């Protein structure tokens with residue numbers, strides 16, 4: 001039955017007329033349309049990997065769904081600016097970013113609930129909305145009403161099995177748990193076999209534990225159904241764990257799009273670096289084959305090559321991205337301290353120490369829960385990364401951490417089970 005669903009997911013009806021979209025409750029909706037296209041034109045699932053600057057459109061014609069230079073403003077507020085991306089058949093693309101970065105606006109444009117001010121949206125190569133068009137294609141209602149009774153019952157049974165609710169078709173909503181209701185919402189959205197499923201923070205109303213298990217479950221269901229999906233979230237762990245590719249947005253702009261590993265390990269911009277993980281920036285200066293920093297000299301070969309940014313000129317001031325697992329502290333016993341612990345976060349299995357270096361860098365260090373150091377303690381800091389590190393040319397204001405403090409506050413708000421000391 002699952003196999004049938006997969007086949008249905010992949011055998012789109014080439015003759016359906018019109019491009020329609022749906023948006024349902026629970027942040028889940030779909031976009032339907034007509035033509036099938038040759039799958040050989042498409043990047044394979046998870047294969048495409050791009051870094052986008054404003055106005056660039058690499059791979060913009062390759063996907064099931066394509067946005068090209070899309071912009072949207074509300075009065076003086078620019079919600080989206082020059083958004084260009086494409087989504088491949090069967091791909092799960094997560095759009096991730098802080099509140100107000102334009103994620104929901106993107107989904108509303110795709111669902112036909114808003115019209116773009118600039119640019120064009122295409123589904124299977126056919127325009128569904130553009131700045132020039134007078135209107136977007138209207139939303140389509142959910143349902144299986146076009147099917148004969150027997151086919152409808154078979155489809156319902158198939159969907160219930162897919163979402164692990166076989167035999168619960170007659171259950172009243174108030175007899176279902178939060179997770180089961182979410183599965184029903186997903187089954188409803190998959191029923192009309194959408195070309196693209198739109199998920200807007202689909203797990204945000206669930207408690208933390210359920211959210212983690214449901215994201216695995218929703219990921220399984222989407223993969224088995226073979227459905228193409230855009231999953232909007234502000235939860236970075238959710239995005240990195242469920243998506244084939246992640247698009248990182250801020251202030252209406254797409255900063256980077258690529259595999260979870262790529263965006264996490266090689267952030268294209270300082271913003272992406274700041275937003276993912278509990279990032280810190282270690283200030284350094286290139287001197288010969290070394291980089292001088294507050295935690296001592298480090299070999300400049302540890303710096304990642306950033307395409308055309310691999311100059312690392314003599315004397316160049318750089319900020320090196322270091323995350324908590326890249327660093328360790330030890331108490332300074334000989335008076336030669338690199339910095340001081342200014343905060344201790346207890347996370348159950350681990351501590352995260354916030355450390356201020358003598359030069360003013362703010363770094364985080366991850367330690368096992370058995371390694372407890374007091375706030376105020378002078379420490380030495382060791383780089384234990386074991387991999388190349390992303391770096392950025394030094395920017396004014398970056399050394400004192402003010403540039404990234406707002407972002408960090410937001411990231412930390414998301415962290416559950418954290419106790420500051």
Ligand code: ATP
Nearest residue numbers: 074077078079098099100101102103104105106234
């Ligand atoms: P969140 O994670 O908080 O839902 P978001 O990334 O989904 O945020 P959007 O809802 O797309 O962000 O909003 C992007 C920007 O556009 C915000 O500054 C928001 O205030 C503005 N905006 C969105 N919808 C409207 C509207 N109908 N009228 C005026 N401004 C709007």
